Amino acid sequence: MERKSGADLKRMIMDTTRKLLVKDGYGNLSMRKIAREINYSATSIYLHFKNKDALCHALIDEGMAMLLSQQNKIARANKGDVFQRLRALCEGYISFGLKYSEYYEIMFLIHPDFENRFPKASYRRARRNLDLFKMTLDEGIKNGQIDSLDTYATTNAVWASLHGAVSILLARRLDFRIDQNHFINNVLDQIVRSVAYKPTTSVL
Amino acid sequence: MERKSGADLKRMIMDTTRKLLVKDGYGNLSMRKIAREINYSATSIYLHFKNKDALCHALIDEGMAMLLSQQNKIARANKGDVFQRLRALCEGYISFGLKYSEYYEIMFLIHPDFENRFPKASYRRARRNLDLFKMTLDEGIKNGQIDSLDTYATTNAVWASLHGAVSILLARRLDFRIDQNHFINNVLDQIVRSVAYKPTTSVL
Amino acid sequence: MERKSGADLKRMIMDTTRKLLVKDGYGNLSMRKIAREINYSATSIYLHFKNKDALCHALIDEGMAMLLSQQNKIARANKGDVFQRLRALCEGYISFGLKYSEYYEIMFLIHPDFENRFPKASYRRARRNLDLFKMTLDEGIKNGQIDSLDTYATTNAVWASLHGAVSILLARRLDFRIDQNHFINNVLDQIVRSVAYKPTTSVL
Amino acid sequence: MERKSGADLKRMIMDTTRKLLVKDGYGNLSMRKIAREINYSATSIYLHFKNKDALCHALIDEGMAMLLSQQNKIARANKGDVFQRLRALCEGYISFGLKYSEYYEIMFLIHPDFENRFPKASYRRARRNLDLFKMTLDEGIKNGQIDSLDTYATTNAVWASLHGAVSILLARRLDFRIDQNHFINNVLDQIVRSVAYKPTTSVL
DNA sequence: GATGAATGAGGATTCATTCAT
DNA sequence: CATGAATGAATCCTCATTCAT
Incomplete structure (x- = not known):
């Protein structure tokens, strides 16, 4: 058995965990399975993570950091137009969810009693x-481009749309007659339209 | 310990399962716990349900039927105005998710590999x-009240909003500074606004 | 695998546990070992005892009952003479400890943190x-045969002697040059002498 | 983290082990815990002690030496009166057991199969x-102060009393209504009375 | 209908220990 | 002198399920 440097194995464990997460879901994640997958003893995992929770926590942290960094980049790259930026952020969120579904599951999809065990x-x-x-x-x-009485609440409503879209796609519950990209575009359109300022009625 | 007739026991099992589901989540649902709860032997459950999957399947079926029946009623009760009906259906969906969270979890929130074991x-x-x-x-x-190029896709986008909202609330991940009902109203508003026809024609 | 009646297996588990207890000590007692010994799966033990603690508890209870019943019998059989009764009770205690050393270990010898988990x-x-x-x-x-200012405390001092004697014998730490029965007799003599009334000094 | 010289670390290990022993008991003593406590790797312990048994052995040896040295001092300090010396030795033994309970546990209280692994x-x-x-x-x-047919055996009976008293106290099994010091005094009295010469000759 | 008996597989952890560096 | 990497065996316990009664 060739010895890896600590950091390598740690990475390997995290990568494998994510892989298993997306394949079997959190409910079926087990230290043993991870160990089997990486051809190490289960004990070895405990050299790098205090326990299962800590391992998941590390994954969550990493995912959160990735998402935040990505979204920050997107925000900076779309400073000009508010709608364009909003749409880009939304698109970015959904893309992230689909691309890093392993992270997404553990970050946003698991049951609250798990969440409670983690540092707020x-x-x-x-x-x-x-x-x-x-x-x-x-x-x-400020620009008069967007219409919302409470941007806290509106932000969360936008998030609901995005989270719902990702969830549906990850759970493969989207009606098979609908193209995935078409669906995503519809979601994005809906979000933008829902916050865009609408002159109550045209003049007279 | 009074014994129930067959149908009664079946009901009891299902009710208890839902109760446990809402208390502990699907991940912690076990045949033994159900049996303990109803004061029957674990074996007895197998007289009524082939296995754990079948039991959950029955629950899903029941939940689906309930939701459908509820939404049908809502639709009939709001025949008049399209927006009112749409809003009522949306509200109904969210209410159902919150009120019957046990059903909702098993119907929409658990991992796809579970879903795969069930008849499509x-x-x-x-x-x-x-x-x-x-x-x-x-x-x-038809009325000109609503604007959508593809109502299949739009329907699913609406669903994404609703499902996202329910998921966030059930997972108790809503920002604690926001009132739950306020959030729901925002989601509903957003949905309605996003599909409402907007005369592009600004002034003049 | 022939099926035993529940009570039979329960007895078998308890008997085997006692056997292992005397062989390996509480610190090395494991459910697996018990299971292996009785040629049953470890799971089967859990059908009869909620967990390891419960199993040990049952053993303690049984041991306590046995000791109490034995000592009661001895007390009744030696109603006449106080010294004779005292000596018989002491002898009974030591005999019990040696004969049922498996019980004795779990009843009196194990570490307090274990004890704390049991109902007082x-x-x-x-x-x-x-x-x-x-x-x-x-x-x-009352008879003037025994001399003690505080029979509570004296009782416990007597117990200390007995418990010490049993412990030393069970741990096989008695000096090999000394015959076990001779030692026991010395302990008994010592106890009796230590409580017997002594006229402070003769007259004159 | 300051590094110690070899001898220092050895001391540190032993001290920490004793500390853990008194906190958690022998059954919960683990090399890892010791290592964690002293901020060294578990492997480092093996540089100084062949294995867990050897470490405990060293502790036992040390404890034995301490006890012996203490008792020697007591004996020398009480050369004059036999009863006074006896009582002081007894008191010393009990004090040692209570004060150095970590040593006492490992020296006298753990299971014989552990003992067997040590050099006689x-x-x-x-x-x-x-x-x-x-x-x-x-x-x-010789003085006529003490009455015993076989001082070998009597010594061991005395030890039984002392060992029993210490055991009961360490296991916190003394009836809570009895004051600890009162109990100890009773045990000491009992010992002294049991060996004191009594003129059988009652009055005339 | 109902159940007691039974199990194999698997769950998370912890442990003492070895070995190459 | 010290350690990081690694592991096999062990710990308790839970689970879904079967089968004879």
């Missing part, structure tokens, strides 16, 4: 990600 | 529920 | 056993 | 400690 701090970071949406909405309100 | 038929029935939304949208288009 | 009630019964000693001493005081 | 020599040294009692008794016999 970790989840607070999740909210920082929503702030990017909120800031965009706030800016749009 | 059961899930097809889920889509019938979406048809009510689609019919409403279609009617709105 | 069970240990209160242990004290009832000491009451027989105390009643004997009290009677002797 | 170590335990023989334990007996040397009993010799101090025996010598005192022998001297008392």
Whole structure:
């Protein structure tokens, strides 16, 4: 058995865990399975992670950081137009969910009793990600481009759309007659339309 | 310990299962626990349900039927106005998710590999529920009240919003600074606004 | 695999546990070992005992009951003479410890953190056993045969002697040059002499 | 993290082990815990002790030496009166057991199969400690102060009392209504009375 | 209908220990 | 002198399921 450097094995464990997560779901994740997959003894995992929760926590942290970094980049790259930025952020969120579904499951899809075992701090970071949406909405309100009485609540409603879309896609519950990209575009359109300022009725 | 007739026991099992589901989540549901709870032997459950999957399947079926029946009633009760009906259906969906979270978890929230073990038929029935939304949208288009190029896709986008909202609430991941009802109203508003016809024609 | 009646297996488990207890000590007692010994799966043990603690508890209870019943018998059989009764009770205690060393270990020798997990009630019964000693001493005081300012404390001091003797013998730490029975007799003599009334000094 | 010289680390390991022993008991002692506690790797312990048994052995040896040295001092300090010396030795033994309970547990309380793994020599040294009692008794016999047909056996009976008292106290099994010091005094009284010469000759 | 008896597989962890560096 | 990497065996316990009664 060739010895890896500690960091390598740690990475390997995390990568494998994500792989199993997407294949079997959190409910079927087990330390033994991870060990089997990487051809190490289960005990070895405990050299790098205090326990199963800690391992998942590390994954969540990593996912949160990735998402936040990606969304920050997107926000910076779309400074000009509010709608364009909003749409890009939304698209980014969904893309992230689909591309890193392993992270997404553990970050947003698992049952609350699991969540409760984790330091709240970790989840607070999740909210920082929503702030990017909120800031965009706030800016749009100043511009008169966006219409919302409560951008806190609106941000969360937007998130609901995005989270719902990702969930449906990951659970492969989308009606098979509908093209996935077409669906995503519809979701994005819906979000943008729902926040866009509408002159109550045209003049007279 | 009074013994129930066959049908009664079956009901009892299902009711208890739902109760446990809402208390502990699917991941912690076990045949033994159910048996203990109803003061029957674990074996007895197998007299009524082939196995754990079959029991859950029955629950899903029941949940689907309940949701469909509820939404049908709502649709009939709101024949008049399209927007009112749409909003009522949306509200109904969210209410159902919150009120019957046990059903909702098993119907929509558990991991796909679980779903795969079930007859697709059961899930097809889920889509019938979406048809009510689609019919409403279609009617709105005829009226000129609603704007959608593809009501299939729009229906699913609406569903994404609703499902996302329910998921966030059930997982208790809503920002604690936001009132739950306020959030729900925002989601409903957003949905309605996103499908409402907007005369592009600004002034002049 | 022939099926035993529940009670039979339960007995078998308890008997085997005692056997292992005396062989390997509580620290090395494991459910697996018990199962292996009786040629049943470990799971089967859990059909009869909620967990390891419960199994040990049952053993403790049984041991306490046995000791108490034995000592009661001895007390009744030696109603006449106080010294004779005292000596018989002491002898009985030591005999019990040696004969049922498996019980004795779990009843009196294991570490307090284990004891803490058990209902205090069970240990209160242990004290009832000491009451027989105390009643004997009290009677002797009335007779003028026994000398003690505080029979509570004296009882416990007597117990210390007995418990120490049993512990030393069970741990096989008695000096090999000394015959076991000779040692026991010395302990008994010592106890009796230590409580016997002594005229402070002869007259004159 | 300051590194210690070899001898220092060895001391540190032993001290920490004793600390853990008194906190969690032998059954919960683990090399890893020791290592964690001293901020060294588990492997480091093996540089100084062949294995867990050897570590415990060293502790036992140390404890035996301490006890012997203490008792020697007591004997020397009480050369004058036999009863005073006997009582002081007894008191010393009990005090040692209570004060150095970590040592006492490992020296006298753990299961024989553990003991068997140790060189008998170590335990023989334990007996040397009993010799101090025996010598005192022998001297008392010469004086006519003490009454014993076989001081070997009597010594061991005395030890039984002491060991029993310590065991009961360490296991916190003493009836809560009895004050600890009162109990100890009773045990000491009992020992002294049981060996004191009594003129059988009652009055005339 | 109902159940007691039974199990194999698997769950998370912990342990003492070895070995190459 | 010290350690990081690694493991096999063990720990308790839970689970879904079967089968004879």
